[in-house]
Amino acid sequence: MKNTGLILAIVFQLTQLLLVVLAAPLLTGWVNQCKAWLQNRSGAGVLQPYRALNKLFHKDAVIADNASWLFRITPYIVFGCMWLAAAIIPIIAVDLPFSRAADVIALVGVFALARMFIALAAMDVGTSFGSMGARREMLVSFLAEPALLMVLFTASLISQSTQLTHIVETFAHHQFILYPSLAFANIAFVMVLLAENARIPVDNPSTHLELTMIHEAMILEYSARHLALIEWASSLKLFAYIGIGIALFLPQGIIEAGNWAGLPVAIALLFGKLVLLGAGLALLEAMTAKVRIFRVPEFLGTAFLLAVLGLLIHFLLGT
Numbered sequence: 001m002k003n004t005g006l007i008l009a010i011v012f013q014l015t016q017l018l019l020v021v022l023a024a025p026l027l028t029g030w031v032n033q034c035k036a037w038l039q040n041r042s043g044a045g046v047l048q049p050y051r052a053l054n055k056l057f058h059k060d061a062v063i064a065d066n067a068s069w070l071f072r073i074t075p076y077i078v079f080g081c082m083w084l085a086a087a088i089i090p091i092i093a094v095d096l097p098f099s100r101a102a103d104v105i106a107l108v109g110v111f112a113l114a115r116m117f118i119a120l121a122a123m124d125v126g127t128s129f130g131s132m133g134a135r136r137e138m139l140v141s142f143l144a145e146p147a148l149l150m151v152l153f154t155a156s157l158i159s160q161s162t163q164l165t166h167i168v169e170t171f172a173h174h175q176f177i178l179y180p181s182l183a184f185a186n187i188a189f190v191m192v193l194l195a196e197n198a199r200i201p202v203d204n205p206s207t208h209l210e211l212t213m214i215h216e217a218m219i220l221e222y223s224a225r226h227l228a229l230i231e232w233a234s235s236l237k238l239f240a241y242i243g244i245g246i247a248l249f250l251p252q253g254i255i256e257a258g259n260w261a262g263l264p265v266a267i268a269l270l271f272g273k274l275v276l277l278g279a280g281l282a283l284l285e286a287m288t289a290k291v292r293i294f295r296v297p298e299f300l301g302t303a304f305l306l307a308v309l310g311l312l313i314h315f316l317l318g319t
Contacts, residue, residue: 006097012263013087013096019267020086020243024235025049027242027274034282049235056228064125064221074121075222075229081114082236089243092266093255094165102164104152107244108145111196114233115141122218133217136293140202140214143300144195147188150307154185155248157314164247172251180317184310186249190284191303193241195296197234200285202296205234214293242277246270 029046036043063072088102119137122130156162158179159170195202198215205215219230247254253269255262291299 009095009097012093013098015263016092016096017083017087019092020236020239021083021232023271023274024086024239025053025232027239027278028235030275030278031238031282034279035286038282038286049231053228053232056223056231057225059224061224061226063226067125067221070117071121071124071221072226074117075226075233077117078114079229079233079236081110082233082240085110086236086240086243088164089240090165090168090247090254091243092263092270093259094168095256096165099163099165104156104162104164104167105149107164108149108152111237112141112145114237118218118230122221125221127221129217129220133214133220136214137218140195140296140300143297143304144192147300147304147307148192148196150304150311151185151189151192151248154181154307154310154314157311158182164244168247168251168254171248172254179314181310181314182249184306184313186245188303188307188310189245189248191299191306193245193281194284195300195303197238197241199281201288201291202299204290242274242281245277246273 026046026049029044029049032048033043033046084101085107088096088098088107090096090099090102115137119134122134122137124130152162155167155171158181159167161167161170194200198205203214215234219227222230250273253266253273255266259266
């Protein structure tokens with residue numbers, strides 16, 4: 001019986017691994033399509049990211065002569081980190097084999113590892129755009145990571161654990177309770193999500209203006225399969241952050257590992273949440289203007305302040 005339970009848990013984990021890597025571009029396409037509709041455009045369709053990835057994978061890579069091994073391996077490391085992060089977050093089931101790795105502090109470390117490599121690769125070739133993008137990326141991460149940690153610590157203190165699996169079980173499988181501290185943490189998390197995923201108002205994923213771009217400046221030297229992996233990793237990162245938001249604030253519907261009867265319902269609820277949250281993200285971006293790079297510290301400072309307020313409310317009120 002123990003071996004059977006382990007096999008079922010492994011199958012569940014493989015299901016989530018395949019689900020996140022295949023659905024991440026679809027989520028990006030849905031957000032882009034919703035933005036097109038809000039801007040009164042027809043849009044390229046929700047499957048456009050798949051077509052773009054297929055085209056890039058069939059092209060020949062062009063690499064600068066002075067690029068080192070770091071430049072070549074970074075796309076694979078970034079893709080692997082983002083896939084790992086998205087796979088260990090409990091979005092359809094808890095108590096999976098990788099659940100022990102779903103520690104909130106370790107999860108932030110995985111994001112930081114990918115960011116470090118892509119920033120180093122951006123500076124490796126020696127172009128001005130790459131170095132500028134790397135510096136801006138470090139500025140954003142320096143301000144966003146503390147706010148993200150405060151958000152995660154608020155949920156950890158409520159559940160008495162830094163494991164996302166235990167946090168989900170506390171919020172989803174116990175008595176429903178409204179936590180005022182999580183309201184502040186929720187707002188702060190949305191602001192961090194926008195900053196970390198190069199979304200408006202911090203960055204614009206569709207621009208190539210040297211005065212505004214952050215993420216795009218770091219990947220201008222990549223092409224073909226390397227660019228495809230980085231773009232796929234960006235979709236996985238957005239999926240991972242939305243997955244964290246689901247685990248913290250909308251965990252209802254996440255089932256126990258091995259509950260095959262509830263798996264179709266859990267997947268359907270997950271896609272329903274992704275549709276609503278993706279449309280909400282597009283609406284938020286359509287209603288917001290891009291801010292100057294010098295205003296980004298104020299934006300992320302506000303996110304940190306809201307996260308700390310949530311933490312203080314928990315200490316003062318116990319909720």
